Amino acid sequence: MPPVIDPDKCNLCGVCDEHCPLDVIYMENEGVDVRYPLECWHCGACRQDCPTGAVDIEFPLIMLGV
Numbered sequence: 001m002p003p004v005i006d007p008d009k010c011n012l013c014g015v016c017d018e019h020c021p022l023d024v025i026y027m028e029n030e031g032v033d034v035r036y037p038l039e040c041w042h043c044g045a046c047r048q049d050c051p052t053g054a055v056d057i058e059f060p061l062i063m064l065g066v
């Protein structure tokens with residue numbers, strides 16, 4: 001599943017937009033837009049680098065070795 005942003009935790013810092021290697025995420029005036037969810041390859045950078053823990057990702061089972 002592509003990332004889901006918790007607007008209550010997000011401080012609009014823009015790090016997820018800057019660090020996403022595939023430009024899936026874009027900053028908008030009102031918040032974070034996961035604009036191209038089908039392009040997400042679940043690298044985890046947005047979740048790892050988010051300073052407030054606002055990003056949640058459900059990784060595909062195949063990536064977890066299940």
Ligand code: SF4
Binds near residue numbers: 005010011013
């Ligand atoms: S990195 Fe986290 S806090 Fe910053 S804009 Fe993205 S979701 Fe919001």
Ligand code: SF4
Binds near residue numbers: 021
């Ligand atoms: S998991 Fe990686 S590819 Fe997907 S939105 Fe986050 S940074 Fe971009």
